[in-house]
Amino acid sequence: MTLTTRVKLSTMMFLEFFIWGAWFVTLGTFLSKNLGASGTQISLAYLTQSIGAIIAPFIIGLIADRFFAAQKILGILHLAGAVLLWFASRSANFDGFFPGILIYMILFMPTLALVNSVSFRQMKDPGTEFPPVRVLGTIGWIVAGLTIGWLNWEQTGQLALTFRIAAIASGLMGLLSFTLPDTPPLKGDSKTTLTDVLGLDAIRLLRSRSYLLFFLASVAICIPLAFYYNFTNLFLNEAGMKSAAGVQSLGQVSETLFMLLIPFFFVRLGVKKMLAIGMLAWVLRYILFAFGDVGPNYWMLIGGIVLHGICYDFFFVTGQIYTDNLAGERFKSAAQGMITLATYGVGMLIGSLVSGPIIDAYQTTEGHNWQIIWLIPALIAAVVLLLFTILFSDKNAVNKTVAAEEELISVDPINPAV
Known part of the structure; x- marks a missing residue:
């Protein structure tokens, strides 16, 4: 790549x-404090992410990959998103807010794949060139959190401004997109079917018992994950933490550091231990939140946030590597799309539907009974961890995976002759 392209x-x-992190982290607090939303309504707002993740493959597979240049679609989606975010900042109640943010997330979620597509197409060696580019995304999320914390918008009730800075950034992103290197759709086979476009062939991976267990565990572990994404900022603000959004950015710092350590641990621990450690970290995180406070146990709150690096990297990144190893060259992209759909789509959707009513059930005159609330996702994560540890076998998960499953992957479940 040239320096300009980089x-x-x-x-x-x-x-x-930055756009995503600017409003998403503090969404629960904004809805609760500014719009008087209930826990169920907050969960519905976060559920829009799952709806967007489910619809995204259709937008990418049926439109972006076949008819229009990726950078142009990226620009159009972000310009439209800027308008929607600005109107979201002016919402007077939840009923007026929800339709706009639903449409926004349906437009935004496909952009996560589009930025990767634009990047990869400009790189000769994505394995070495992509990480230094992608890390700027994590830095953008961190800067968004630190900015909100520095400006003290949580304590002063000005979280509507988070949508406005996100809208401005989205407008800039939309304009920038039209200056990005041309990324036209690849010429596909005229006989390409809807199954090919949406990557449904990857479903055959579920015929592997070990991968099926991993797949189900991925969906199940995202149920407690929804508690973290949807309500941590509200919890920290009710607990009295200053600049909570800024402090939460420590989770992304941790994520970046542990990402660098993944190769070291992966070789020495293997798939099963890595995944199990990731899930165990989720249990510990919620326990720390349950018993932490802004007084003597402040370290527990910080510890729970910092554990995000292990929670995310050891489970999700390891899972992506495991999926990549098992899929083989033919189904790599489809398999990654399938596991993303299962986690951020189905898993987070279920988690959002479950977490909201629980939050409402433990509402008090002073806020919420967070100790009981956090022990519930801790229990769910512990059950998933226990079942996974007992049932999952990784004897073919790393070096032996491709060879052991080669016959499975090469046989089409619908047409065995393929």
């Missing part, structure tokens, strides 16, 4: 995740 792609990644 700078443009890095700026693209920074803005992409």
Whole structure:
């Protein structure tokens, strides 16, 4: 890549995740404090992410990959998103807010794949060139959190401004997109079917018992994950933490550091231990939240946030590597799309539907009984961990996976002759 291309792609990644982090982290607090939303309504708002994740493959597979240049679609989606975010900041109640944010997330979630597509198409060696570009996305999320914390918008009730800075950033992103390197759709086979476009062939991986167990565990573990994404900021603000959004950015710092350590641990621990450690970290995180406070146990709150690096990297990144190993060259992209759909789509959707009523059930005159609330996702994560540890076998998960499952992957379950 030329230096100009690298700078443009890095700026693209920074803005992409700055936009998301600028309003998403504090959404629960905004809805509760500014719009008087209930826990169920907050969960519905976060559920829009899952709806967007489910619809995204259709937008990418049926439109972006076949008819229009990726950077142009990226620009159009972000310009439209800027308008929707600005109107979201002016909402007077939840009923007026929800339709706009639903449409926004349906438009935004496909952009996560589009920025990757634009990046990869400009790189000769994505394995070495992509990480330095992608890390700017994590930095963008961190900067968004630190900015909100520094400006003290949570304590002063000005979280509507988070949508406005996100709208401005989205407008800039939309304009920048039209200057990005041309990324036209690849010429596909005229006989390509809807199954090919949506990557449904990857479903055959579920015929592997070990992968099926991993797949089900991925869906199940995202149920407690929804508690973290949807209500941590509200919890920290009710607990009295200053600059909660800024402090939460420590989770992304942790994520970046542990990402660098993944190769070291992966070789020495293997798939099963890595996944199990990730799930165990989720249990510990919720226990720390349950008993933490802004007084003597402040370290527990910080510890729970910092554990995000292990929670995310050891489970999700390891799972992506495991999926990549098992899928083989033919189904790599489809398999990654399938596991993303299962986690951020189905898993988070179920989690949002479950977490909201629980939050409402433990509402008090002073806020919420957070100790009981956090022990519930801790229990769910512990049950998933226990079942996974007992049932999952990784004897073919790393070096032996491709060879052991080669016959499975090469046989079409619908047409065995393929």
